[in-house]
Structures are given as C-alpha cells and as structure tokens.
Amino acid sequence: MPVDRIEEVLTEGEGALCGLDVEKIRQNADAVLREELYWFPVRHHSPAVARHLRTAIRERTPEIIFIEGPSDASELVTHIVDPKTKPPVAIYSSYRDDDNVLGLAGIASPGPDIPAKFASWYPLLPYSPEYVAMKEAAKLGAEVVFVDLPSHALVRSRAERGIPEEGASEVPREAIEAASEDAEPSPEEASSTMPSWETLAVESSLYKGLAAAAGYRSWDECWDALFEAPERFTDVESFRAELAYFCAAVRATTPRAQMENDGTFLRESHMLRMITKTLGERKIPASKAMMVCGGFHLFMARELGPERAIPKGTVYTTVTPYSYARTSDLTGYGAGNRAPAWYARLFERSLESPADAAPLAMVDHIVAVLAKARGDGELLSSADAISSSQHARMLASLRGRKSPSLDDVRDGLIACCCKGSMAQEGRYLAKAMVTVETGSALGRVTPALGRLPLVHDFYKQVDELELGDSIAKDARTKLTLDLRKPLDERRSVFFHRLAQIEIPYVELVSAGQESTLFREVWRIAWSPKVDGELAEKNLHGDTVEAAALARLDDELGATGQAVDEITGRLLKASKMDLPGMVQRLQQVAGEAVDSDARLAPLARALTDLVLLEAHTKRRGLSTDVVAELVDRCFGRACFAMPDAANAPPEEHGDVVSAIRSLSEVLLGERGESFDRELFVENAKSAFLYSEAPFLRGALSGVLTELRIQTTAELAAQVAAFAKARPEVLVTCGEFLTGVLQTSRTAVMLGADAIVAAIDELLKAAAWEQFLTLLPQTRGAFEGMHDRVRVSLADRVAVRYGLRAEEGDTIARLETTVEAAQQLVMLDTRVAEMMKSWEF
Secondary structure, three states, X not given: XXXXXXXXXHHOHHHOOOOOOHHHHHHHHHHHHHOOOEEEEEOOOOHHHHHHHHHHHHHHOOOEEEEEEEHHHHHHHHHHOOOOOEXXXXXXXXXXXXXXXXXXXXXXXXXXXXXXXXXXXXXXXOOOHHHHHHHHHHHHOOEEEEEEOOHHHHOOOXXXXXOOOOOOXXXXXXXXXXXXXXXXXOHHHHHHHOOOHHHHHHHOHHHHHHHHHHOOOOHHHHHHHHHHOOOOOOOHHHHHHHHHHHHHHHHHOOOHHHHHHOOHHHHHHHHHHHXXXXXXXXXXXXXXXXXXXXXXXXXXXXXXXXXXOOOOOEEEEEEEEXXXXXXXXXXXXXXXXXXXXXXXXXXXXXXXXXXHHHHHHHHHHHHHHHHHHHHHOOOOOHHHHHHXXXXXXXXXXXXXXXXXXXHHHHHHHHHHHOOOOOXXXXXXXXXXXXXXXXXXXXXXXXXXXXXXXXXXXXXXHHHHOOOHHHHHHOOOEEEEEEOOOHHHHHHHHHHHHXXXXXXXXXXXXEEOOHHHOOEEEEEEOOOOHXXXXXXXXXXXXXXXXXXXXXXXXXXXXXXXXXXXXXXXXXXXXXXXXXXXXXXXXXXXXXXXXXXXXXXXXXXXXXXXXXXXXXXXXXXXXXXXXXXHHHHHHHHHHHHXXXXXXXXXXXXXXXXXXXXHHHHHHHHOOOHHHOOHHHHHHHHHHXXXXXXXXXXXXXXXXXXXXXXXXXXXXXXXXXXXXXXOOHHHHOOHHHHHHHHHHXXXXXXXXXXXXXXXXXXXXXXXXXXXXXXXXXXXXXXXXXXXXXXXXXXXXXXXXXXXXXXXXXXXXXXXXXXXXHHHHHHHHHHHHHHHHHOOOOO
16 A cells, blocks of 8 residues: 555545544644644654754754753763764663662562662664754754653662562562563663653554555554655655654554553653753743654653652763664664664765665665675675666555665565575575674764773773774674783783673683693673673772772672682682782682581682692792692592592582592692592592492592502402392492593403403393393493494404404494384384293
C-alpha cells in the first residue's frame, strides 16, 4: 500500500484505524505546534529529523534549547560540541547507592554490605538530532539545557519493586533477578534500558494497524517509509507537523498503565518543571526557546505532577568515546538504530542534495558491501552492483516509495547476489551486509574535558606501553608476551593490575607454568565500558598501581581465608610488582601454612609458591624467604596425606589433584631439595589407612611413578583383586582409575605385567562381576593419551598372538557411520541371545 500522508493512513481505505478520533488527534497536535515554546519532535539517531531540526534552529535562532537529556549532564555540553570531540560519543553516568537509600544492597549487589551500583550510556552519533541541536546552538551562542531525569532517578527502590524488607519474608527470586539485571549493565544493556518512546510506539495499536495496512515487516521499515525518505518533505514545518500527528496517534493508542510503569509521567513532570524554572530564572520568553524531545513527549501534561526524588549517593558523569558497533541494535542497543553507517551515509548525502540522497547513499552502500564480500571470498562483479541497485529501485516503486530504503537495498542485494541459501552460499554476503551497515567509526573526546586521575593514568600507560592500536581498532586481539623482554614484562604487570581491579580491557588466556615461565597470552579489547569501570575504581586509588594495591588490601582483610587463597594473592602481588604487599603477604602466608592442616589447600598453595619462587628467581631477586615457605608448605602437605586418606567421595578429586601436585614438585627442577622420605612415609601410611579404592590406586600410582615401588609390585596389587571377595574384586576398576590419574610413565614401563594382571582379573571375574568391571576398566583407560592407549594395546596384541603394530586396530575401530550402526544392531541382538546362555 503506497503511503504519502499519515492522515490518509488514519482515515482512508484499509489503513483506517477504527476507534481513533482523528480530529481530536489533529487538534491536540496543532495546539502543541501553535504554542509559544517551539516543540520539535525527534527520534533518536534519525538523519531526517536531524536535518530538519538543523534547518529549524538556523531559521528560528533561539536563545535557549531544551533537550531531552539527563539533567545532571548539562555541564558536559561544552565538551560535546568541542571541535576536538568527534562522535560517536556517549554521556556515561554511574551511580553508587552508598547509604542503601534504595534498599537494594544484597539484591542488586553481591552482598548486603556492598552498595548497589547502576550505570547508563546516552549515545550521540554525528546525525543524532540532540547532537546536531547542540552543535547548532554553539554556533548561535544559544544555551543548551538538558531537562530529563538523571538515569539513576529512574531506578526503582526495593519498595517500588514489591520486595519485602529484610526479615519480613523471603525475597521473591524473580525480584532479585530483575534487580540484578538493572545493576551495572553492559553498555548495550544500559542503553537498552534508557527510556525511549520508540518502545512504546512498537507496542501501540497505531503501529500494528499501520503494519497490517501497509505491509511493514518492522518498526524500522515503517519509520523509514514515513519519515526517512529525504525527498518527501520539502520544508521543515510540514515535516514537523507530520511527525507530530504521528506521535499524537501513537500516544493516543498507548495504554496509560504502560506509561505509568516505565516512568514516562515522572520524566515528563521533571522536564516541564526544568523548562518552567529555567525560563523564569533566565527571564527568557518561551517564544525564544525550543524544546527538542522524543515526539511522544510533545503531548505531556502541561501542569506539574509529583516531583521524583533523586536518590543520594556517589554520581559520576562524563563523556566517553563510543562506536557504531556499540550503537547497533545487533548488540542489544534499544534506541532503534539498526544500521548506523547506512544512516550516516544517508545523512551526509541529504545535506548535499535531499532529492538525490537516497539513490546516492544506496550506490555508496552497495559498492561497499560488494567490495567487502569480494574480499571475503564471494564472487561478485560490477554487474551485480548495477543489478542490485536497479532491483532496489524496482522494489521501492512496487512498495509505493519514491526512493529506495534500507529494506529495499537489503532485498535487492540478496535477490541479485545470493546464489542459494543465505546461510550457506550467501554467508559472505550476509557478513558483508552486517559489517557495512554497522560501520567501524570510533569517536574521541576532547582532552579539555579532563579525566579522573585513574583514567588519566590508564591512558598514559597505554601510550607508554605502545598499546594504542588496541583502542583504535575497538576489536578483540590476542597479545603474546615474552616476559624476558622489558616492554612485555611491563605490559604483563600493567595487565595483571588491570585484571585485579576488574577493568574489562584485558583477559588472561593462558599463563606460563614452570615449563613455559616466560610466556603469557592475553586477550585485549577496548570498549566504552572501560572508561566507566575506571571511573568506578577511581575510589580505590589515583593510579592503576594504587587501585590494584588497595583492592588486594581489601581482599586480605577478609577473615577465615584458606592458605591457598593467601598464596594465590601473594603470587598475584608478585606478578603485579607490588613489593610491599609481597613482603606483607609472605608473613601472612607463613602463618597460614602453619595453621592449615588440609591437604588440598596446602597442595594448591605449594604450586603457587613454587611458581612464585621461579618468578622471583627470573627477576633476579632473592628467593630465601619464598624458598623457606616452599619447604614448610611441602612438609605440612606431606603430613596431611594420612588424614585425607579417607576423605568423603566428593573430595576425592581434590585429594588426587593434591597428591599429583606433590609428586610433580618432587619430579621438578627443585625436586632434589625436598624431603623425599617424608613424602614416601606419609604416602605409604595413607595407602595403608585408605579404604577408598580410587585413592589407594592414586597413592600406589604415585609411588610407582616416583620409583618407590616397582611396576611388578603395582601389577601384583592389581592381580590381588582376582583372588578377593566379589564385592572387592569389582572395585578394581576404581583402583586402576586412581593409578592412571597419577602414573603414566611408570605404567608404560611395566605394561606387560599390568596387562597380564588385568587379564587375570577379567578371567577370574564371574559374568555379573565382568559386566560391572568392564565399564570401570574401560573408563580408567579413557583418560590416557591416544599414543599411550595404543602402546598398551600393542602389549595386548602380542599377548594374544598378534603383531605388536596391530595394537592400533584394537585400540581404535575405524569404520563408516552406516557400518557402525549395523555393528550396534548386531551387538544388541547378540546380547539378547546371550541372556539365555549358561556359562
């Protein structure tokens, strides 16, 4: 259905919406448009709105412009319009409820003693109407005042969420989950929760009627068809009136309860109060002012409603660089921008020539998409670009549009360039379309804004450590560090400090153990959230080092910490190059080693301390204190083994990991310096005391691996199960699993004896016992490396008269899927037949 005027859609033909008082809507809109205060309706990030608003400001030359933006950010306008600020940028605001005035501590935060924190982003693109209004105001010398509620004023309190006070009753799970989702959201999540009239428009019966009448597949297609075609409106006032009628109809078909629930009325009351107060204080007549806001809000009540109390707490507001990628609705951003780069092209072209803007933007876009797709491997040519353009024009004409919209361009590209399924043959084209529609623009903020000390220190170190490219690219990259190089070692210290204060710029992928001590792999990715997190952490210190130290100090203040938690922090302090904290933690770690008698924490602490000793040695520092800690921890862990011999089943994994850790340090570079006899004595005692086959196997395996007992003795232990009571015999699988958890090399050296012992065991087992043993025994060997399994299979092959090299055929069955299915069917039938057999 062709669409030329909103009024036609509302009153004529199939598009008529029953029950809508069109005359009243027109009267309401006309009344607002005649007011002394000049109201200009906008949609966020609309190039058409931005272009007409630019013209309106130039024609009217207002003295003051009110904008629907957070009222606590007005002072940032001078920095936003600074020539050195280049959008996309975002107004970032964070709020910390220090005194729990909202009652959400422990609900929207990890614990009742931790304040709830909330954050929001207000993105501004080059063609955002609000940004264009600010830039034009700066040229005129007009004042700009943000009049909306600060974002944290819209956070609902515990009472408003219907959550009972502590002690009254159990807090509903859904309430906790809802509160947690509000707290410290990602940039995408925060932006999506910022108030936007588009979300109400999509739910309105007006839009649903329009979609049904005109065949719109989405809200964006509807908007583009009605307002975004540059040639549709030749003057500002016709555009303003048309958009006002549309928004009036949207509001008339939106349930009042919905507006009450999302805070619309509270925000509008605040806006009106700010406008009235500011005009009175400045003594500026309304005729010299302009209000730029979402079109929905043109029809707010003109009498003041209840004033929303703004909660007290720590608030930080600034301007941060942003990107097209973060503004795209593909990342969850909810203000309706589906293709930031496409609309940027459309805006730029419309400023040059509105009549030709859409066709020119279409050509630019199609050429860019095809170039990207060709680079990725798609076979496309200039002929495809021409046919796509022609097809898009034809589709626009068929859909009643004078010029192609993004939907027409998308459909034209798919129809002409995809030779099959988009998921298969068209995957490169699909990727190129998304990439080009989104764009890669990254904004920057004027240095005149200044930065908090921690933010300043972060960027200073980024420059000094030659990491600037990671911010410019706004993409995840991997960086491998060689800690023998001075620059990489400094980078490592910086990254570990950032990780400690949880700045989402770095993520440790892998770090060197003793064998690869000099290598670390990090994933680094800058995003707008980095600045926000740095602002939050500024409370901990003025530099990255100071903040990391303070955070570590807070952790150390916690009571009842296990020895491995303390040594873990000691290792972190060393990697962060905090010598004062290292010295302090060494003393605390010594006390913890002496007081903790649990095997698993002591073994984990030993691993930390051995690594710490190696790091300390690598840096050329004295290892005397650390070496003494290592020896004490090793001794304490040895003494803890007998007590862990009969640990409950749920702790068996930790016990075996601890036994393995102790054996690894004995076999490591420093092994000769440890009291080997102390380990052996306690391992043997634990073996004798333990009643758990899995733990006994692990202890026997480690004694074999250390050559304390021979493989023949190990094989004899396995063979002994063949002569044991049936209930003991069936536990041999658990024993073998434990053995293979701690011994690999020794088992291979004595493979013949062990294979013979297992063979004897399986022969001795009755059928029911065999059925129990088989999966357990098989499971014991599943964790072994393929080469080790094949080597054992070679021994089995020789034992049964095959050649050694044929063991591979025993260990691995190679066949087709169909043949494997037939084998399964045969195996099932044989099993059924064997049920009646007697053995």
